[in-house]
Amino acid sequence: xxxxxxxxxxxxxxxxxxxxxxxxxxxxxxFAGTGMSVMEIxxxxxxxxxxxxxxxxxxxRLLGVPAGYEVLYLQGGASLQFAMxxxxxxxxxxxxxxxxxxxxxxxxxxxxxxxxxxxIAASTEQDGYRRVPDVGEIRPGPDAAYVHLTSNETIGGVQxxxxxxxxxxxxxxxxxxxxxxxPVDVSKFALIYAGAQKxxxxxxxxxxxxxxxxxxESPKHLPxxxxxxxxxxSRSLYNTPPVFAIYMVNLVLQWIERQGGLEAVEKxxxxxxxxxxxxxxRSGGFYRGLAERESRSTVNITFAVHDPALEKQFLxxxxxxxxxxxxxxxxxxxxxxxAYNAVSEESCKALVEFMEDFQRRYG
Ligand SMILES: *Cc1c(COP(=O)(O)O)cnc(C)c1O
Numbered sequence: 001x002x003x004x005x006x007x008x009x010x011x012x013x014x015x016x017x018x019x020x021x022x023x024x025x026x027x028x029x030x031f032a033g034t035g036m037s038v039m040e041i042x043x044x045x046x047x048x049x050x051x052x053x054x055x056x057x058x059x060x061r062l063l064g065v066p067a068g069y070e071v072l073y074l075q076g077g078a079s080l081q082f083a084m085x086x087x088x089x090x091x092x093x094x095x096x097x098x099x100x101x102x103x104x105x106x107x108x109x110x111x112x113x114x115x116x117x118x119x120i121a122a123s124t125e126q127d128g129y130r131r132v133p134d135v136g137e138i139r140p141g142p143d144a145a146y147v148h149l150t151s152n153e154t155i156g157g158v159q160x161x162x163x164x165x166x167x168x169x170x171x172x173x174x175x176x177x178x179x180x181x182x183p184v185d186v187s188k189f190a191l192i193y194a195g196a197q198k199x200x201x202x203x204x205x206x207x208x209x210x211x212x213x214x215x216x217e218s219p220k221h222l223p224x225x226x227x228x229x230x231x232x233x234s235r236s237l238y239n240t241p242p243v244f245a246i247y248m249v250n251l252v253l254q255w256i257e258r259q260g261g262l263e264a265v266e267k268x269x270x271x272x273x274x275x276x277x278x279x280x281x282r283s284g285g286f287y288r289g290l291a292e293r294e295s296r297s298t299v300n301i302t303f304a305v306h307d308p309a310l311e312k313q314f315l316x317x318x319x320x321x322x323x324x325x326x327x328x329x330x331x332x333x334x335x336x337x338x339a340y341n342a343v344s345e346e347s348c349k350a351l352v353e354f355m356e357d358f359q360r361r362y363g
Pocket of ligand 1: 012018076077078079080104150152153154174175177195198
């Protein structure tokens with residue numbers, strides 16, 4: 001079979017490991033010896049229950065999730081978590097502290113405001129969202145219900161490389177675009193959420209890692225589907241889960257295990273990012289990184305070409321040469337290289353060669 005060969009730098013949904021896609025293809029008609037695809041069997045079957053438990057156990061193992069936390073599968077994307085977090089955690093008389101670092105955190109803030117009182121605990125708007133705040137700049141108020149931050153701003157390309165200590169105030173993080181791209185000390189957080197479609201699978205499932213004591217406190221007036229305790233009590237089997245997406249996530253988790261776990265994946269991601277930032281920094285201003293150095297993201301590398309007309313030409317030629325997904329988000333423009341887990345070092349190397357060649361021809 002002939003397949004078009006491209007370098008996939010899509011921001012999300014994004015590249016999946018080729019061997020995972022091949023395995024899914026091979027198993028499509030017969031999942032776990034059932035003679036049916038995973039999409040055609042009951043989510044109450046032994047085979048599906050095993051997948052449900054096994055895959056959540058893999059997340060626990062890979063991330064080192066401590067006792068007292070539960071891994072949940074939800075739907076509605078990270079965007080539903082923008083609402084579910086305040087609905088469940090923002091109790092009357094308290095204020096939600098949010099860290100504003102760009103597009104995604106601001107969407108979370110906007111949604112939280114529909115639920116209750118929000119305070120901006122720290123913001124880098126003054127700096128054009130070119131950095132994340134120092135962790136010392138993030139100080140929750142005494143009446144804080146929780147502190148919310150976005151570990152990686154997918155659009156701006158800024159990332160937290162350490163996390164604040166918020167004491168007894170629960171720390172909540174949207175990790176949609178760097179989930180499972182590096183090890184994380186889960187014990188620092190009360191709740192972590194991530195849509196799967198950047199680093200760990202297709203769209204359709206949202207992974208939530210939550211402290212059980214917090215999940216159990218869901219206010220009683222909330223509808224069942226909007227409460228964390230519903231999914232806690234049912235082991236994420238309250239209603240029909242997105243079975244195919246979860247099946248794919250499990251395959252990607254096994255692939256991460258084969259790579260050597262999150263330390264190995266982080267090393268690879270760092271090598272890829274260093275390669276790309278190296279090309280930007282060596283270009284003498286031909287390419288200009290959009291994020292400040294200390295806040296640079298390892299998974300979304302953003303830059304501009306010094307001249308707008310040349311930038312257009314850059315994106316056009318890149319597309320012709322098979323580099324997919326490079327135009328920056330419509331909110332910020334320029335160039336964004338999304339180099340998530342499944343993007344190979346070879347793809348990044350090919351892009352660096354293209355960047356250098358382009359500069360030689362137009363610089
Ligand atoms: C992609 C993304 C989202 C949105 O996810 P959906 O699953 O489309 O709702 C939210 N936050 C961050 C950081 C993202 O990268």
